[in-house]
Amino acid sequence: MKLLVTILKQIHKPAVYSSHRRPLSSSASSGLSPLRDEPLVVGSSRELVHRLGSQVEVRTGFITEEEEAAFLRELEPGLKRKRYEFDHWDDAIHGYRETERVSWGAACEEILTRVRSAAFPEGSSLLGPVHILDLDKAGYIKPHIDSVKFCGSTIAGLSLLSDSIMRLVKEGDPSEWLDLLLSRRSLYILRDQARFSYTHEILKDEESVFNGQKVPRQRRISVICRNLPE
Numbered sequence: 001m002k003l004l005v006t007i008l009k010q011i012h013k014p015a016v017y018s019s020h021r022r023p024l025s026s027s028a029s030s031g032l033s034p035l036r037d038e039p040l041v042v043g044s045s046r047e048l049v050h051r052l053g054s055q056v057e058v059r060t061g062f063i064t065e066e067e068e069a070a071f072l073r074e075l076e077p078g079l080k081r082k083r084y085e086f087d088h089w090d091d092a093i094h095g096y097r098e099t100e101r102v103s104w105g106a107a108c109e110e111i112l113t114r115v116r117s118a119a120f121p122e123g124s125s126l127l128g129p130v131h132i133l134d135l136d137k138a139g140y141i142k143p144h145i146d147s148v149k150f151c152g153s154t155i156a157g158l159s160l161l162s163d164s165i166m167r168l169v170k171e172g173d174p175s176e177w178l179d180l181l182l183s184r185r186s187l188y189i190l191r192d193q194a195r196f197s198y199t200h201e202i203l204k205d206e207e208s209v210f211n212g213q214k215v216p217r218q219r220r221i222s223v224i225c226r227n228l229p230e
């Protein structure tokens, strides 16, 4: 499945910084070894971080190492048969392979039930297949807004194998931005305005700096659930 996206070219100016602090789960363990109370979301102003706060969530340590391994056991055989794609000039993603999956083994299905109940109100119509995006170490996702025609108000993604930074930039006003620290095994949720008035992207390794701290990007697999448009 090709991602249905509109690419918006943006120039990001790291400007004023303001932090939003959330306690980190004690089960968090990633390359970053984040300390409790370190910010997971920073932005161009405190006001923006506050305003978009309810539409942007990062839950560190949402899955355990064993649960991550369960996903990898299910996904690796199929992914390994595909090649990473690098050279399509009009793609929103550079250095990736992808797949989608409807049925899962019991362990993964249980985790996905947790993801869905964390992200979507009961009774929401969800997109059946879960989207899997495998980014090479050199891969990245360019700024884009998902098509409102095909995607609902909420996206929820698990990050496997690597920490990364997701950047949101206001459409038409690059001075408004947020950076989200997506540690390995975290869950992020984007809703409403954060989803449709801001582009989102996953930074390449060279640019992967969060709040002044380098966040090395390795190969990263995301497991993404979406709801359907109303």
Ligand SMILES: O=C(O)CCC(=O)C(=O)O
Pocket: 003, 133, 141, 146, 157, 200, 201, 202, 222, 224
């Ligand atoms: O890999 C991710 O978590 C982000 C995916 C993404 O940008 C999208 O599905 O629109």
